Amino acid sequence: MALNATKTIVEREGAAALSTRKIANEIGYTVGSLYLVFANLDDLIFQVNARTLSELAAELDRAAARSNTPKAALVELGLAYFRFATSNLGRWELIFGRGSPAANASPEWYRNRIPVLFDRVERLLVQLAPSRKPGEVALAARALWGGVHGICTLALTDKLGIAGLSDAEPLLTTLIETFLSGWMQRS
Template sequence: MARRFDHSSEEITDMALQWVKHHLQSDLSDSLSLRKVAKGIGYSPGTLINLFGSYGYLLLRVNADTLDELSEQMKAASTNDTVPEQQLNAMALCYLEFAMAHTQRWRLIFELKLATDEDIPDWQQQRIDQLLNQVKGLLTGIKPDASNREIEQTARIMWAGVHGISFLAVEDKLFSPAKLNHSEMVTTLIRNYLTGWLSDTESR
């Protein structure tokens, strides 16, 4: 066990976050516990509670880092193209690839349940909004005359589909006798949805 003042608060915080991320490379989040994290970095559970406020908020900080990484990778993927439709498809494929490569961290974003008296902090909500805003920005470029409500709804519906394919892919629950190409499914979803969305406007 490390002595109480072996590391600064910032160092202990980083140690805890990195330990959880490393653990999730090969193990389920259900196998984590506050005591296990504390033991893994050589500090007491109380030290972690003092730093993060609760075990739930510790995991929420891990989720924040995951969202930051995902957001940056999606942004980078979209810069390889200049056509909004292609940029959107690149971001969707990046989302799928991230889920496949970092499955347990990706799953923790959606599986984490805070205590009833714990609210999602602004810094976490801002990250969630930022991710969706990337999609909304591209949709606005594709259909500049669309209302804010239409863009919001389209972004959420489309990404729900991308997320659904990603979830079924990581869980291996597509229930198909043939090995389906998940990337092709995502690309087909984006292409067909955009085609229907744009043609619906033209037919009015």
């Protein structure tokens, strides 16, 4: 119940509005009762974020399945990431925004979920450039994600217009296709 209440509050009011008091009020419990189940608010947030990451992973898998080439699949992954963030802005902010728990404070079980998301990108990159070393593939996956994430952040914070742009999707497609062309050329 607390996890669902957290999701509801974040979707309704944004990540910055989250507090244990609001969560407890949402489910009709006391704040103290939350601490019988969760160590603290960060623990609860990590649990919600883990659910969100699982939903994102499923959405990414559906997007990649719609493509018939690795390059097209990578473009679809980037677009799916943006669309997921747009549709789930509050929960996306809970993972990446101000007020989210510090990454270095995250429990090991949570940290282990992150590489699984990059695995999708790495497998596709290997298909495009099978001679690349695993370290190069891992670095490329993270560099590409950094660019996609940056565009998403600009778009979702209404700062994309600073660059004279209004639509993130063509920008994402250009970034991914250009990155892949250059990366494959260096293989």
